[in-house]
Amino acid sequence: MTHPAGGPAAFTPGPQGLAHLELLLAGSCPLPGFMTRAEAARIGRSGPPPAGAPWPVPVELSVPDEFADARALVLTDPEGAPLAELAVTETHRDGTVRLAGEVRPAAPPVYGSLRSLRLTARQVRSSRDERRALLAVVADRPLHHRALARIRAALERLGDADLLVLVDVPLDAEGAAPAVLAAGPLLPEGTRFAAVTLPVAAADGAPEWSAERHGLLAAHVAAAYGATHVLLESARAVEPPSGAPVKVLAAEEWAYDTARQRWRPAEEAAPGHARRELTEADVAEALDHGRPLPEWFTPEPVAAALARMRPSRADRGLTLFFTGLSGSGKSTVARGVAEEIRRAGRTVTLLDGDVVRRMLSSGLTFSRADRDLNIRRIGYVASEIARHGGVAVCAPIAPYAATRAEVRRMAEDTGDFFLVYVATPIEVCEARDRKGLYAKARAGEIPEFTGVSDPYEAPEDADLVIDTSAESEAESVARVVAALRDGGWLPR
Ligand SMILES: Nc1ncnc2c1ncn2[C@@H]1O[C@H](COP(=O)(O)OS(=O)(=O)O)[C@@H](OP(=O)(O)O)[C@H]1O
Numbered sequence: 001m002t003h004p005a006g007g008p009a010a011f012t013p014g015p016q017g018l019a020h021l022e023l024l025l026a027g028s029c030p031l032p033g034f035m036t037r038a039e040a041a042r043i044g045r046s047g048p049p050p051a052g053a054p055w056p057v058p059v060e061l062s063v064p065d066e067f068a069d070a071r072a073l074v075l076t077d078p079e080g081a082p083l084a085e086l087a088v089t090e091t092h093r094d095g096t097v098r099l100a101g102e103v104r105p106a107a108p109p110v111y112g113s114l115r116s117l118r119l120t121a122r123q124v125r126s127s128r129d130e131r132r133a134l135l136a137v138v139a140d141r142p143l144h145h146r147a148l149a150r151i152r153a154a155l156e157r158l159g160d161a162d163l164l165v166l167v168d169v170p171l172d173a174e175g176a177a178p179a180v181l182a183a184g185p186l187l188p189e190g191t192r193f194a195a196v197t198l199p200v201a202a203a204d205g206a207p208e209w210s211a212e213r214h215g216l217l218a219a220h221v222a223a224a225y226g227a228t229h230v231l232l233e234s235a236r237a238v239e240p241p242s243g244a245p246v247k248v249l250a251a252e253e254w255a256y257d258t259a260r261q262r263w264r265p266a267e268e269a270a271p272g273h274a275r276r277e278l279t280e281a282d283v284a285e286a287l288d289h290g291r292p293l294p295e296w297f298t299p300e301p302v303a304a305a306l307a308r309m310r311p312s313r314a315d316r317g318l319t320l321f322f323t324g325l326s327g328s329g330k331s332t333v334a335r336g337v338a339e340e341i342r343r344a345g346r347t348v349t350l351l352d353g354d355v356v357r358r359m360l361s362s363g364l365t366f367s368r369a370d371r372d373l374n375i376r377r378i379g380y381v382a383s384e385i386a387r388h389g390g391v392a393v394c395a396p397i398a399p400y401a402a403t404r405a406e407v408r409r410m411a412e413d414t415g416d417f418f419l420v421y422v423a424t425p426i427e428v429c430e431a432r433d434r435k436g437l438y439a440k441a442r443a444g445e446i447p448e449f450t451g452v453s454d455p456y457e458a459p460e461d462a463d464l465v466i467d468t469s470a471e472s473e474a475e476s477v478a479r480v481v482a483a484l485r486d487g488g489w490l491p492r
């Protein structure tokens, strides 16, 4: 707990707390601060909120136990800069400690993605002609031709309306923003863009709301910006059932009419000529393999932004992680695969178990704690190699599933992760006993030996399983390389 200059303690809320605070401070939410338990209970978490509720979702702040007695709290951004002061009027426990009370702004926020685009509701309202209709599009995904056609049709129906695109992005990442903004030149002149972060749950650790609640929240925020009509282009929010403060336009199905070569409501498309949109997974797959997105589906500037945001797998970093018992063949196969990757034109670093134990992890034992530390170090180095577009080939035993999962998460922050389980039976590994270690382990001379006197948790999330007792070294290498080619990590 920190007490800046003798004042109240300071606390950095988690992502949900910060997102609620951002709306409170920007004047997008009409509440004075975080809700009491009774207020939050009245709004509820499932089903529609009661009629006349001031806000469609509970706004709560969860804090660690150490703040349970605080009367006031300075809420700061993740770098510690004060955002607001909270005067605590109620403390209650609901799994975690929750504080209620008014918030008073401290200093304008400087943190958060797309800060320069974070126009407040007040800023937008004060600079527009409120007699005109305002269509707000709340978007957390790229605007492809279908979305653009739907927006144009809605504007046409509304007559003389302004357009505001509320780009819904997390505070700590750009999300789909570059692809949403790339559609700017394809929208009417004068279209405004503002970045917002819509919370997805009441408080950190609380369950996420239903899609209808998300829709309702989006409508309320859009209304705060002065919108008269709302279109949801969101993966999370759907048309709310009722009670929205502005008209939420129906999300009827659209299709590409291949006869007329344009997008239109599916029921208007010529029979036999209605082509559906690509799914998000289709788009990801095309980008992963470096295939262009079809012109009928996505406009060129949006496609270009997407290709920048998600380079093909051949251009992304990769952590290729082998796991298996000692003597299973990890190093041998990893060496062969690394050679093939190099030959295919990619830069590759081999982080072999033995070398790592000498260079990165000398002094570590084979206790669980030290093995975990060893694997985390390998994961860290691999993820840095991947950050720069390289391929890191790792070949430690890595006996624990939880630690491998940690490395997967770390690696996927900067690139891709591909797990190869070398599932050679222990009898074969032991018969090979290249270093005589199994014999020593059986004789009790090496304690905590994996597979003999220490656990090995076989992976259930392997992307490929090989067994070097059933195939030659060349066959194993070829199978891994083929999987990398099929996945798009190596050119064909
Ligand atoms: N107690 C014990 N258990 C397992 N292995 C042992 C042990 N003591 C030494 N060795 C040798 O160390 C190599 C395994 O090191 P790793 O860094 O890959 O292990 S771990 O991932 O940290 O568990 C392993 O090398 P490989 O045969 O290449 O796997 C062994 O030769």
Ligand SMILES: Nc1ncnc2c1ncn2[C@@H]1O[C@H](COP(=O)(O)OP(=O)(O)O)[C@@H](O)[C@H]1O
Pocket (backbone or CB within 6 Å): 324, 325, 326, 327, 328, 329, 330, 331, 332, 333, 353, 395, 432, 434, 467, 468, 469, 471, 472, 473, 474, 476
């Ligand atoms: N199909 C195969 N693939 C890989 N190694 C094999 C194969 N068949 C036999 N071996 C032998 O098994 C041993 C595996 O040792 P190594 O690659 O160091 O395993 P690890 O790194 O898992 O401890 C090597 O001596 C290798 O020559």
